[in-house]
Amino acid sequence: MKLTGRNARVYFSKPEPERAGLLIYGADPMRVALKRQEVIQALIGKNGEEEMRLTRIPASELRSDPALLMDAIKAQGFFPGPRVAFVEDAADGLSKTIGAAMQDWQPGDAQIIVTAKQLPARSSLRKAFETHNNAYAVGIYDDPPDRDEIEAELRKAGLSRVDQDAMAGLIAFSRSLDPGDFRQLIVKLGLFKTDDPNPLSAEEITALAPTSSEAALDDILNAVAEARTGEIGPILRKLEAQGMQPVGLCIGATRHFRALHQVASGAPVRPPLFGPRRDRMHKQARSWGFGKLERALEMLVDTDLQLRSTSRAPAMALIERTLIRLSMMGRR
Numbered sequence: 001m002k003l004t005g006r007n008a009r010v011y012f013s014k015p016e017p018e019r020a021g022l023l024i025y026g027a028d029p030m031r032v033a034l035k036r037q038e039v040i041q042a043l044i045g046k047n048g049e050e051e052m053r054l055t056r057i058p059a060s061e062l063r064s065d066p067a068l069l070m071d072a073i074k075a076q077g078f079f080p081g082p083r084v085a086f087v088e089d090a091a092d093g094l095s096k097t098i099g100a101a102m103q104d105w106q107p108g109d110a111q112i113i114v115t116a117k118q119l120p121a122r123s124s125l126r127k128a129f130e131t132h133n134n135a136y137a138v139g140i141y142d143d144p145p146d147r148d149e150i151e152a153e154l155r156k157a158g159l160s161r162v163d164q165d166a167m168a169g170l171i172a173f174s175r176s177l178d179p180g181d182f183r184q185l186i187v188k189l190g191l192f193k194t195d196d197p198n199p200l201s202a203e204e205i206t207a208l209a210p211t212s213s214e215a216a217l218d219d220i221l222n223a224v225a226e227a228r229t230g231e232i233g234p235i236l237r238k239l240e241a242q243g244m245q246p247v248g249l250c251i252g253a254t255r256h257f258r259a260l261h262q263v264a265s266g267a268p269v270r271p272p273l274f275g276p277r278r279d280r281m282h283k284q285a286r287s288w289g290f291g292k293l294e295r296a297l298e299m300l301v302d303t304d305l306q307l308r309s310t311s312r313a314p315a316m317a318l319i320e321r322t323l324i325r326l327s328m329m330g331r332r
Helices: 005-013 029-044 059-064 067-074 092-103 124-130 147-156 164-176 179-192 202-208 213-225 229-241 246-265 275-308 315-331
Strands: 021-026 054-058 084-090 111-116 135-140
Touching (some): 029 135, 067 084, 213 246, 213 315
Parallel strands (some): 021 135, 054 084
């Protein structure tokens, strides 16, 4: 049977031990791995692996010895409790082996958990689970988590009180961070707020969020938008040393000034701004005004065309000149 949407989310947190098996497949290995970890822990508990109630079977080993899966689901352990036989990175070549094991499955046997890469609708492995009356198949797609999923993760981390700006910030981070990094952020926030009765704030999220070259990119864009011309060169050298390309700089600057243009025009900004960053962007937009922001965007579009053309002008010097000109425009 197929599970989708909310039913799939509920099942991952509260799986049914009496099911024969579950197939989790998707293009992003991290998203698949996170869901697999969640469902296995929900089935056997935190100590299940230590108590030898989890058997891991790589797909390559199962291809060499098809009896491994049947042995794993029928084996009796020393510790009481549900058991799981986990087959990792399976493909259609194992559909008959896994399908046969599910047909022979009996109550009390280990539940079969299988992960796979993206599988087409005609996949024989998908059909083995989708047509079985006591097994599920769930496709994991690259969509960012919705608000319900984020709130569920927050509850697991012990975060029951989150202010409005903080939730907007988490939604924004869920769209920009890898799934693993986003889950790590929530775990870190939960630890940080231990024994703190105050609601989680946007400032706390900003302080604990992962940092990267994006932080330096924000630094130079804020320096340009706030007419701090003297800071542009040193930050640009730092970005260049980190491998930032001129076209990427131009794209980042265009995105920043387009957001300022949206703020100045009253249009909604996507992803939404929150906390101190929202206040800073609104202040920048008021300082520039709608007309100057339109001219700034025109200048950035022209620079982008030059960077992508066959011009022999040094690309980094070209973007540096544009950023300095923008900064000086912001002073007037």
